[in-house]
Amino acid sequence: MIPSDVEVLDCCRRHVSTQDGTMPPVVFVVGTAGAGKSSLVTAFQRWARFLEVDVLAINLDPGAERVHYDPEFDVRDLISLSEVMDEYDLGPNGAQILAADLVASQAIDIHEELDGLSGDIMVIDTPGQVELFAFREASSHLVEVLGRGRACLAFLFDPMLSQTPSGFVSQMLLSSIVHFRLGLPTANFLSKSDLLEPETLEKIVEWGDNLSALEAALYEESSNQSMVHGSGSQRAEFAIGQLRMMQHASIQPGLIPLSSENEDGLADVLTFVQSVYGGMADTRDGFAGDIEHERN
Numbered sequence: 407m408i409p410s411d412v413e414v415l416d417c418c419r420r421h422v423s424t425q426d427g428t429m430p431p432v433v434f435v436v437g438t439a440g441a442g443k444s445s446l447v448t449a450f451q452r453w454a455r456f457l458e459v460d461v462l463a464i465n466l467d468p469g470a471e472r473v474h475y476d477p478e479f480d481v482r483d484l485i486s487l488s489e490v491m492d493e494y495d496l497g498p499n500g501a502q503i504l505a506a507d508l509v510a511s512q513a514i515d516i517h518e519e520l521d522g523l524s525g526d527i528m529v530i531d532t533p534g535q536v537e538l539f540a541f542r543e544a545s546s547h548l549v550e551v552l553g554r555g556r557a558c559l560a561f562l563f564d565p566m567l568s569q570t571p572s573g574f575v576s577q578m579l580l581s582s583i584v585h586f587r588l589g590l591p592t593a594n595f596l597s598k599s600d601l602l603e604p605e606t607l608e609k610i611v612e613w614g615d616n617l618s619a620l621e622a623a624l625y626e627e628s629s630n631q632s633m634v635h636g637s638g639s640q641r642a643e644f645a646i647g648q649l650r651m652m653q654h655a656s657i658q659p660g661l662i663p664l665s666s667e668n669e670d671g672l673a674d675v676l677t678f679v680q681s682v683y684g685g686m687a688d689t690r691d692g693f694a695g696d697i698e699h700e701r702n
Contacts, residue, residue, distance in 0.1 A: 429521060429553050430462065431683040432528045433675070436584055437562030438577075439534045442597040442666055446562065447531045448475040449666035450675060459676065460525040467533045468505040469498075475531075479519050481509055506538040506545070513551040520552065527679055540584040549588055558682050559590040560675060562597040563661065568610050569602075571623040575645040578652065593678045595671060599663035607663060614661025621649055 435443045447463050452475075454461040463475040469487040473480075485508050491501040509516070520528065530552075532539040539545050549557060561581040567573040585592040594614065599607055613620040628642035664671035 429523075429556060430525050430528050431679050432530060432553055432557040433679055434530045434532055434539075434549070434557060434559045434588075434590070435562065436532050436536055436539060436559055437597065438536050438564055438567075438580070441562040441564045442664075443534070443562060444470065444473055444475070444531050445666040446560070446595075446597065446664065446675075447529050448473070449669060450529060450672055451475045453669050453672045454527070454676070457676075459527065462520075462523050462525040462528045464520065464528060464530045466509060466530055466539075468509060469502055469534060470531075473531065478523050478525075479516070481516070484512055484515070485509060502533070502535060502538055503542070506533060506542050510542070510545065510548045513548050516548075517551050527676075536580065536584065540587050546588055549590065554590070556683065557590050558679060559585065559588060559592045560678070561585075561592055561594050562664070563594060565596060565598045565601050565610075568596060569606060571613065571620060571627045572641055572645045574610065574613050574620065575624070575649055579648055582652065591682045593662065593675075594660060595662045595664040595675070597664050598666070599670060600665040600668050611661055611663060617649065617652070621646060624649065 435446055437443050444467075451461045451463045462478045463473075465473050465477045465480045465482065468481050468485040468490075470482065485505055487498075487501055487505050490496065490505050490508070491498070494501070494504060496504060561584060563574075563577045563581075567577060581592065581594055596607075596610060596614075602610070609623075613623065624642055624646045628646070631642060662671050662674045664674070666672075
């Protein structure tokens with residue numbers, strides 16, 4: 407039987423008050439499809455072993471075909487996307503939506519599985535489509551069950567979309583919306599930064615640090631498009647309007663380059679968690695920013 411929204415939310419609410427707070431800090435890895443969420447979880451788990459930091463990798467994507475990290479918990483053991491498609495006669499999109507709600511409806515079972523785990527950090531790989539995690543009402547209650555008080559969010563910017571000012575602003579808005587929806591401390595990372603030319607990477611990072619530079623780039627983009635199309639670009643003008651609104655709200659995104667391939671920025675992920683929830687252990691606290699090691 408398909409669970410109703412009320413049943414899903416009631417299931418989650420009943421369990422919120424029973425948390426004992428023993429779970430380690432939780433990092434939800436969120437981003438658009440193809441942004442590199444699973445790659446980050448894989449690289450971070452492997453890299454953290456050099457620090458003797460015990461990273462618990464969790465897969466909450468029932469539609470994942472395969473993962474290359476060692477999951478301590480894999481939601482596919484509870485819910486199979488192909489089985490949902492067959493049982494409810496749904497296509498891929500409908501099955502993804504229903505599977506996301508089914509995951510939330512089993513939040514108590516998931517919490518009980520995770521509550522028995524011991525480690526330093528729990529890193530959660532979320533569904534490929536960001537809207538399935540961020541915009542389904544059940545997801546915010548899933549966050550409550552897993553421990554809002556110990557959770558934060560790493561939002562991954564897509565490197566290709568980030569190369570244009572309007573594309574960059576669209577991801578700023580998406581990150582802000584996810585932060586607003588879930589109410590978790592959020593850090594923005596430019597994923598797959600190794601795919602970008604150094605000049606392009608420097609430009610994108612500057613946009614994240616300097617909103618005035620981004621607004622100037624938006625004006626230039628609008629001017630160039632006006633020359634091509636003979637009229638002002640509504641898209642760029644809209645982006646400028648949204649940017650000014652974010653400036654008025656004092657939203658300064660910041661952006662940390664991240665490469666799962668080259669292991670750049672992984673120390674910044676750990677530092678982010680440490681800055682929010684303290685060190686993983688006394689002997690390792692504060693070491694993240696100074697780590698250098700040879701790749702195998």
